Amino acid sequence: MPIYPQSDIPQSVMDNALQAPTGFDVSLPEGTNPEPLQQQPSVWDAAFRQNNLLAGMFRPAKQFEPADGYNPYSDKNELKGYEQWGSAFADSKSPEETAWIKNQIDDENEDRRVLSEAGTEGTLASIAAGVIDPVTVASMFIPGAQGSLAARIGSQIAIGSTGTALSEVALNNQQYTRTLGESAAHITAGAMFSGLFASAGSLISPGVRSAATREMADALENIGTANAINRGMDSLPDGGSVGAMRIRQATLDDLTIDGGKAADIALKAGGYMTPISRVISSPSRNARITALELAENNFALRGNQRGFETPVAAETRVRGWRREEAAVVVTNKQAYSKYKADGGDLNYTRFREEVGDAMRNGDIHGNAAVQDAARALRQVVDRVKVAQQDLGLLPPDAELKALGQTSYFPRVYRVGKIVEERDKFRDLLVNWWSRGASAMSREDAEIAADATINKIVGAKIPQDFMNVFTVKVPGSSRQRTLNLPDNMMRDYLESDANYVLQRHIREASPDIELTRVFGNHNLESQLKAIQDEYDELMRARPQEQAKLAKARENDIRDITAMRDRLVGTYGMPDDPSSFFVRAGRAMRNVNFVTKLGGMTVSAIPDVARGVMVNGFSKTMKGYGALISKSPAFAANKSEMKKMGIMVETVLNSRSRLMADLVDSSTRTNAAEAGLDRVTDVFGKLTLMGQYNDINKAINGMVTADSILSGAAPASRIAKLGISPSTSARINEQFRKYGEVLDGWHIGNFDKWDDDYAAGVFQSAVMKDTNNIIITPGVGDTPLWASSPIGRTVFQFRSFTTASYNRATIGGLSEGTAQFYYGTAFQIALGALTYALKQSANGKEVDWSPQKLAIEGIDRSGILGPLMEYNNMAEKASGGMFGLGPLLGTGTQSRYASRGFIGSALGPTFGLLDTVTDVTAGVLNGDAGDRVLHSARTLLPGNNLFWIAPLINQVDPGMR
Numbered sequence: 001m002p003i004y005p006q007s008d009i010p011q012s013v014m015d016n017a018l019q020a021p022t023g024f025d026v027s028l029p030e031g032t033n034p035e036p037l038q039q040q041p042s043v044w045d046a047a048f049r050q051n052n053l054l055a056g057m058f059r060p061a062k063q064f065e066p067a068d069g070y071n072p073y074s075d076k077n078e079l080k081g082y083e084q085w086g087s088a089f090a091d092s093k094s095p096e097e098t099a100w101i102k103n104q105i106d107d108e109n110e111d112r113r114v115l116s117e118a119g120t121e122g123t124l125a126s127i128a129a130g131v132i133d134p135v136t137v138a139s140m141f142i143p144g145a146q147g148s149l150a151a152r153i154g155s156q157i158a159i160g161s162t163g164t165a166l167s168e169v170a171l172n173n174q175q176y177t178r179t180l181g182e183s184a185a186h187i188t189a190g191a192m193f194s195g196l197f198a199s200a201g202s203l204i205s206p207g208v209r210s211a212a213t214r215e216m217a218d219a220l221e222n223i224g225t226a227n228a229i230n231r232g233m234d235s236l237p238d239g240g241s242v243g244a245m246r247i248r249q250a251t252l253d254d255l256t257i258d259g260g261k262a263a264d265i266a267l268k269a270g271g272y273m274t275p276i277s278r279v280i281s282s283p284s285r286n287a288r289i290t291a292l293e294l295a296e297n298n299f300a301l302r303g304n305q306r307g308f309e310t311p312v313a314a315e316t317r318v319r320g321w322r323r324e325e326a327a328v329v330v331t332n333k334q335a336y337s338k339y340k341a342d343g344g345d346l347n348y349t350r351f352r353e354e355v356g357d358a359m360r361n362g363d364i365h366g367n368a369a370v371q372d373a374a375r376a377l378r379q380v381v382d383r384v385k386v387a388q389q390d391l392g393l394l395p396p397d398a399e400l401k402a403l404g405q406t407s408y409f410p411r412v413y414r415v416g417k418i419v420e421e422r423d424k425f426r427d428l429l430v431n432w433w434s435r436g437a438s439a440m441s442r443e444d445a446e447i448a449a450d451a452t453i454n455k456i457v458g459a460k461i462p463q464d465f466m467n468v469f470t471v472k473v474p475g476s477s478r479q480r481t482l483n484l485p486d487n488m489m490r491d492y493l494e495s496d497a498n499y500v501l502q503r504h505i506r507e508a509s510p511d512i513e514l515t516r517v518f519g520n521h522n523l524e525s526q527l528k529a530i531q532d533e534y535d536e537l538m539r540a541r542p543q544e545q546a547k548l549a550k551a552r553e554n555d556i557r558d559i560t561a562m563r564d565r566l567v568g569t570y571g572m573p574d575d576p577s578s579f580f581v582r583a584g585r586a587m588r589n590v591n592f593v594t595k596l597g598g599m600t601v602s603a604i605p606d607v608a609r610g611v612m613v614n615g616f617s618k619t620m621k622g623y624g625a626l627i628s629k630s631p632a633f634a635a636n637k638s639e640m641k642k643m644g645i646m647v648e649t650v651l652n653s654r655s656r657l658m659a660d661l662v663d664s665s666t667r668t669n670a671a672e673a674g675l676d677r678v679t680d681v682f683g684k685l686t687l688m689g690q691y692n693d694i695n696k697a698i699n700g701m702v703t704a705d706s707i708l709s710g711a712a713p714a715s716r717i718a719k720l721g722i723s724p725s726t727s728a729r730i731n732e733q734f735r736k737y738g739e740v741l742d743g744w745h746i747g748n749f750d751k752w753d754d755d756y757a758a759g760v761f762q763s764a765v766m767k768d769t770n771n772i773i774i775t776p777g778v779g780d781t782p783l784w785a786s787s788p789i790g791r792t793v794f795q796f797r798s799f800t801t802a803s804y805n806r807a808t809i810g811g812l813s814e815g816t817a818q819f820y821y822g823t824a825f826q827i828a829l830g831a832l833t834y835a836l837k838q839s840a841n842g843k844e845v846d847w848s849p850q851k852l853a854i855e856g857i858d859r860s861g862i863l864g865p866l867m868e869y870n871n872m873a874e875k876a877s878g879g880m881f882g883l884g885p886l887l888g889t890g891t892q893s894r895y896a897s898r899g900f901i902g903s904a905l906g907p908t909f910g911l912l913d914t915v916t917d918v919t920a921g922v923l924n925g926d927a928g929d930r931v932l933h934s935a936r937t938l939l940p941g942n943n944l945f946w947i948a949p950l951i952n953q954v955d956p957g958m959r
Helices: 013-017 041-051 052-055 083-089 095-117 119-130 134-138 149-174 181-204 208-210 259-275 275-279 285-294 302-306 314-319 322-341 348-360 368-390 397-402 415-420 422-433 441-460 498-518 524-540 543-568 577-593 604-616 617-627 630-642 653-658 670-685 688-710 714-719 725-738 757-774 789-791 798-814 818-838 849-860 864-876 885-886 902-903 907-923 929-936 949-952
Strands: 470-472 479-481 738-743 745-746
Touching: 041 095, 052 818, 083 095, 083 498, 259 275, 259 798, 259 864, 275 285, 275 543, 275 798, 285 314, 285 498, 285 524, 285 543, 302 714, 314 498, 314 714, 314 757, 322 348, 322 368, 322 498, 322 630, 348 368, 348 498, 368 498, 397 725, 415 422, 415 441, 422 441, 498 543, 498 818, 524 543, 577 670, 577 789, 577 907, 604 688, 604 757, 604 798, 604 818, 617 688, 617 818, 630 688, 630 738, 630 745, 630 757, 653 798, 670 688, 688 725, 688 745, 688 757, 725 757, 789 907, 798 818, 798 864, 818 849, 849 864, 849 885, 864 885, 864 902, 902 907, 907 929
Parallel strands: none
Antiparallel strands: 470 479, 738 745
């Protein structure tokens, strides 16, 4: 339930409640009449209106006569002072309705002011109003668990947070000034911090405990990325990989995972499944070095204890480019808001296409908002272009003009339209090449046109064909560049500025960073060095030649696979546009929008990851900075955005990685483009992006503070890629430009004059944040999972192997005490997640210790794929074999609703099984409860955590 901020000076409840005595015995100046007593705003009325559904339910709805042609945005003065709530006026059809909405906003803001100034009374009134909210009252009749204190607390957390979620959804719809961020904050507070502070109250300082009672909405709100990202410096320095020269001097023992027998056992138990965990155990020293320079990981090496810093991986450098990708999205959104305020009538998609067209034509457009967006995005395009040109990956500007563009805008072809209209597009190319002084013969032009179309259609990623390319005519020494002006083939080019530029950044950045780190994007010299080293090993150990030959084959396969995954081509089919490939991609999107509505609740154990790495006190101090709205947290958010860390709300990149939706193949038709948009919108509705950004911001804050303050151990600093000399340079920059706010060290790295130190610092924070809040990387999933069928079978399981690599093996290799008690905390939060999900679904919670333990282990992800194997075995055996039957707890709740097909072959095959079941039921006239429940699971958003409890009330399968 909502809690509002207290004023700085505590006030007595009675002082506020009782008015000063008044009456006729008060002496008045001669000749004046007594003034009527002015009614003071009621704190309790304000609390009731803000926090109880009944207030809105009994508020009379106004009806207004529409005014022809009325647009509240046409007159800039109409909404002056109300710009923050501009979207509230979108449906206003008359000046009277606009005035009424303004009045409602004023009333809501006045209520907020009254509650804030009322201090303690405002807090108590808010709590009381929330307690008697009808949804909250109804939730009190849900029976909770009996028994231990922990069981009772967990039960009430589950029930209370569900009621809060329902109440907040309704309040969000009733009030104009109440934002989704506030609702998300309250739900998150109810679900997360109730359990957190209930279980760990004795370890939290009084100041933090007091701060926990304050309003969280303002601190969790407005975390979308701003244009400051554009001004952030490059996250990493150019040149060779950081730490590359020192790591070349390391021995095989230095490059071995630390942690003793515990880490070795974990590596042998599950590490064989993923490429990075296999190569780190390779007999080849060069193979291990190349893997460390290529793929982001969380392994603590023995060499870290001896002063060897782990090199910054190319993958971490690539992730730094997300800052530019987020800038594209934010810039277009801001420009579109201006466009609509000025009376524009295009939808958002058409607006972005106009921006793309403007970028092809000198960044000039008849509409000021479109032109401003094109010119702002030119900075992003130029940064990518200059980086490519500096490395020889793109011709200089003079040659780029051969593309036939007024100004450079990456070309992405509409493959589906070209396939459908191949003859028409072919004639366009033939006619262009067969005219002019240097014209080709008609026959040669036709051959060149066919070769061009085949190259476009067969490109595995648009980057293969995005820039200048040439086609050689058979039997001739002449080559032809596709310099057909864009305006002549406009219908065959993607113009959506978001789609083109995001795609361009994702696919150009790997080539850029691989070339910077390894000298070229193919890793030619590194692969040759590995081959040569194995030749030497075979000569030195002839009795092991067969074993070494197999190891060499595996290393080359794994390293090239991780390289190609980073580029986006590994496992791609020969024909990315084939029906089955496109259907599989579409089905994965459908699975995402029908099955992952509760992913944010499932991510509650993420809170414990910070404890596992940085310890309880430091992590809780970070959450305390969030709750108390510390200025240090606000400054840190700006730092994280500039680093490209806090951009999940904009990009939802972690959610897409965990749902295995990353696919570099181009979209081919409007339906697939529409499904992509639905997927993007659904990702935002889950609130997972906001939740990820909050956790990444807090843990990034803790990591940055430990580096800048010098509190982190030398071995941990080395693991993050910082050498002693670089650490000294970072500390020098902090002394010159940094500051300490509320005990937190804020770097202000964008002011540093040592770009190298700034780049290493940023990469260290980014790497650690991605490891704490598990973000799967190119080395964290089995290779077979990258094939079209593998992506389908392995969907939603990439987190399990990534968690095992980064949390379990990584934590054991570091071997700190906080890893072990943090693991216990993560299991406890996994059990809490189980209780929340069961309660939300109206199911009974099993509070037995063994059930809570196994559910906690399963949902924490600490055993990764090992628990997946167990769960599949339980499902396949009908509950006869596995940990559940052994402990007498039954199948884990995560698998309870899945059939055997869905458990073994992934959600797509489970979806097909469900569709078959529903179809058969309808055709046979057997639309019973089971069929109706199955049909419900096919609806997009049916299990969104803030909607599902309502649907469950009418779902016969949930009774």
